[in-house]
Amino acid sequence: MKVLYRQTASDDAVRQFRYYLLTMNLPEVAVRFREAVRRTVRSLRQHPIVGPRYSSSNPQLQNLRSWPVAGFEAIRIYYLLHEDHIDIIRILHGKRDVKRFLEREGAG
Numbered sequence: 001m002k003v004l005y006r007q008t009a010s011d012d013a014v015r016q017f018r019y020y021l022l023t024m025n026l027p028e029v030a031v032r033f034r035e036a037v038r039r040t041v042r043s044l045r046q047h048p049i050v051g052p053r054y055s056s057s058n059p060q061l062q063n064l065r066s067w068p069v070a071g072f073e074a075i076r077i078y079y080l081l082h083e084d085h086i087d088i089i090r091i092l093h094g095k096r097d098v099k100r101f102l103e104r105e106g107a108g
Contacts, residue, residue, distance in 0.1 A: 001045050002085040009077075012091040013037055016075065036071045037091065043070070048081050054102070061102055064089065078102060 013034070020030035044050065044067060051065035066076045074094045080087040092098050 001048060003041055003045055003088060004085055005088045006090075009088040009091050016091065016093070033069070033072055033075075036069050037077070040067065040070045040077060041086075041088070044077070044079065044086060048086055051077075051079065054078065056099070056102070058103060064102065 017030050017034055020026045020033055049065075051067035054061055054064040054066050056062070056064070063080055064078055065081060066078045069075045069077060069091070076092060076094065076098075077088060078090045078092065078098075080089060090098075090102065
């Protein structure tokens with residue numbers, strides 16, 4: 001199954017990588033995070049319905065699913081599952097205002 005990343009999801013991953021690398025000065029954690037995102041997305045490609053649906057009253061977010069990044073469980077990948085591809089919407093830490101980010105993104 002093909003995986004497409006929205007620009008916001010790519011930006012999220014880069015932002016988190018830079019946080020570990022520059023702000024926290026933990027280059028090994030930054031690299032581990034990047035690899036964990038890749039592994040998690042590969043796993044989602046093989047088992048796309050594993051992620052529970054995101055609970056929202058917004059009809060645009062009804063089919064949105066989420067799954068934690070392996071080894072970084074506080075960070076979740078939010079994605080839409082389509083018949084022929086997975087659309088990665090955001091990659092966000094649980095301490096962020098996830099609902100606000102997703103509503104603003106208009107995941108539909």
